[in-house]
Amino acid sequence: MTEHPLGVQAVRGSGRRSKAGRLLSRFKRDRALYLLALPGIVFFLIFKYVPMWGIIIAFQDYSPFQGIAGSEWVGLRHFAALFSNPDFSLLFRNTLAISLLNLLLFFPFPILIAICLNELRSAAFMRVIQTVIYLPHFLSWVIIAGLTLVLFAKGNGLVNELLVRMGLSKADFLTNPDGFWLMVTLQAIWKEAGWGTIVFLAAMAGIDPKLYEAARIDGAGRLRQIRHITLPAIRTVIIVLLILRLGDIMEVGFEQIFLMYNGAVSEVAEVFDTYVYRVGIERGEFSYSTAVGVFKSVVGLALVLLANKLAKRMGGEGVF
Template identity: 65%
Template sequence: MRRSTMTSSWLYSLKRDKYLYILALPGVLFFLMFKYVPLWGLSIAFKDYSPYQGILQSPWVGLEHFQRFFSNPDFLNLFRNTLAISFMNLFLFFPLPIVLAILLNELRNQRFKKTIQTIVYMPHFLSWVIIVGITFLLLSQSEGVINELLAAAGFAKIDFLTNPRLFWIILTIQNIWKDAGWGTILFLAAIAGTDPQLYEAAKMDGAGRFRQMWHITLPSIRNVIVILLILRIGHTMDVGFEQVFLMMNGAVSDVSDVFDTYVYRAGIQQGEFSYSTAIGFFKSVTGLILVIAANRFAKRMGEEGVY
């Protein structure tokens, strides 16, 4: 009787909100086809996969590929480079959209504010090929604009693109220029939801604009900051294949080789599908562990967290 009641209630809800379900259907199908169905392919990480035998017929090898990966002499170097690039993005890039959103919110001239927003959003829509091309035009030692200006001023040219010590910071600057403006969207939306009466009360109490930002604006977007930080920590092992691959060269290979580029060489160029899948599986599990740990820490600190 109870099951029948639940079924009828579900059917009534489906009929009542049918247009909402239809609207959600493309998104549901997208996640099913491109997120959940491909999970079946992870099983080849535990097999000696052969395209001729297929997933089902390929023999099981257990944790052989994981053992091979962890014992690989390149593992520690890949791990170091991936973490270094991720942490630089976390500590240098992540706070900038917050600061930029707060500064944009303080602009009173709406036309000027929208102009600035448009300018800082635009780089997000450029591909990494264009971003790297601009970087080469600016930083190339032979014909780069910056080195030409240095030479014209009587200074020695700097090897920006072939100096291993500058590689990580150049990647971080590229990320900041490309996506810092785009990252302000969620923070501006959160700030827009702040009760204006709080600002009026603060003004009456004599609080200046900096005090209002510190005691009203920042606390109002704290939950959004925490959630995005947790999600960002979950992507620690994903530093972006395309950007790193395009910026790589022989002179900086020791600091530029990351898990994504290694998977490309092993999986695409060498055809070691099971081995490269095992590496991807390791990255996914590590990201999941980091998200769970960061979420638990956030909850212990009194924040809502992701779930």
């Protein structure tokens, strides 16, 4: 016995209507949450998704006078020029090295600070410490670079003056290529590590205090409580933030690197972000610089997908 096609269509139509009804009822129920998320959604639509239309010029010989519609299509010519450019290996090395240093040194730092703050018993003292370590986040990179210059300048920098008074010779902090990667990493740690503790402290706030009480009754010390209670409780948050950080591995922060850049450290300071500025803004090669940006985005997307898959395969929860 065969079903009548109209009957099948009616069932499918009713299924669609019921699904739409469920979505509508869910929207009515959570309308306050959707309204709260609306500014963020509008921001991403306007400043993240709409500009993606400009990716097209990476495959064109773009001319501002002819526009996107009138510019000549050149296919993958700009990508071929990027990969054959002698500077590509240098840019890739510098960007990857700074990103890996940030990943190895900067990423664990907010976790360590959050654990230390979570162990404080005085709420007032904890708030004072939080205020102090949050403050650098609100300083611009221009101020951070200025402070670095005042402290570490070879001529009359405060640190070098102290070294001379201690009978030591002056050190070349700002124009030493060997220490540039570490310096920008330490700058990022000082500026953003305190602010990065917010997410981890929020995750720790959800841990049941009874778990710590039971652990103390069983004779577990502070370190064992951290190892067996605190870290497992924030494991999911750590994995999610690590996956998102891998997506930005080609982003090292234009403003910071640009402000710390000088001729003596150009071989280790030139990264994709500064290269895009010099090629795209100073020389007006818009299509080529867009191709560089697309390459960075593709690498970041591939790393996010790979890290998310590995996290799920290892029994964790991925981003999606």
